[in-house]
Amino acid sequence: MYDDNNIFAKILRDEIPNKTVLEDSSVLAFDDINPQAPVHSLVIPKNKYVSLNDFAEKATDTEIANLVRATVKVAYEKGVKDNGYRLIVNIGPNSHQEVPHLHFHILGGRKLGPMLAKKHRELE
Numbered sequence: 001m002y003d004d005n006n007i008f009a010k011i012l013r014d015e016i017p018n019k020t021v022l023e024d025s026s027v028l029a030f031d032d033i034n035p036q037a038p039v040h041s042l043v044i045p046k047n048k049y050v051s052l053n054d055f056a057e058k059a060t061d062t063e064i065a066n067l068v069r070a071t072v073k074v075a076y077e078k079g080v081k082d083n084g085y086r087l088i089v090n091i092g093p094n095s096h097q098e099v100p101h102l103h104f105h106i107l108g109g110r111k112l113g114p115m116l117a118k119k120h121r122e123l124e
C-alpha cells in the first residue's frame, strides 16, 4: 500500500533536501518546491500514511492532534495566521493527489480567490 519511494518518504529519510518550517516528534513542515502562492508550505505526519483516509483510520489521537496544531503553528510562522489562509488536502485520484504520503497544503500571502478555478467548475 504505502510506497517507500515516494518523494516525501525520501525527504523524511533525509535523502533529499527540504526547506523546513517546523519539525516535532511526529510532524515535518516544509516549503512546497513549486509554490502556488507567496506562502505555500506542506505539513506531513512522519509516520507512513498514504492519505487522510488512511490517517483517520490508523493514526493515534495524539498524531492527529499534533498534525492539526502544527498546521496552525506553520500558518503563524509563515505570517498568514491572522490574515487568512487556505488548507488543501488532496485525497486520491479525483483530487489529483500526486504524492502518496498525506500532506496538508497551506496557502496564503495574497487573496486566493474562489476555492476552485472557474474553468474547473465549468468542467462539471
Ligand code: AMP
Binding pocket: 007, 016, 018, 031, 032, 033, 034, 035, 042, 089, 090, 096, 097, 098, 099, 100
Ligand atoms: P499533491 O498534488 O496534493 O500530491 O501535491 C504534491 C505537492 O508536492 C506539489 O505541490 C509539489 O509541488 C510538491 N512537491 C513535490 N516534490 C517536492 C519536493 N521535493 N519538495 C517540496 N515539495 C514538493
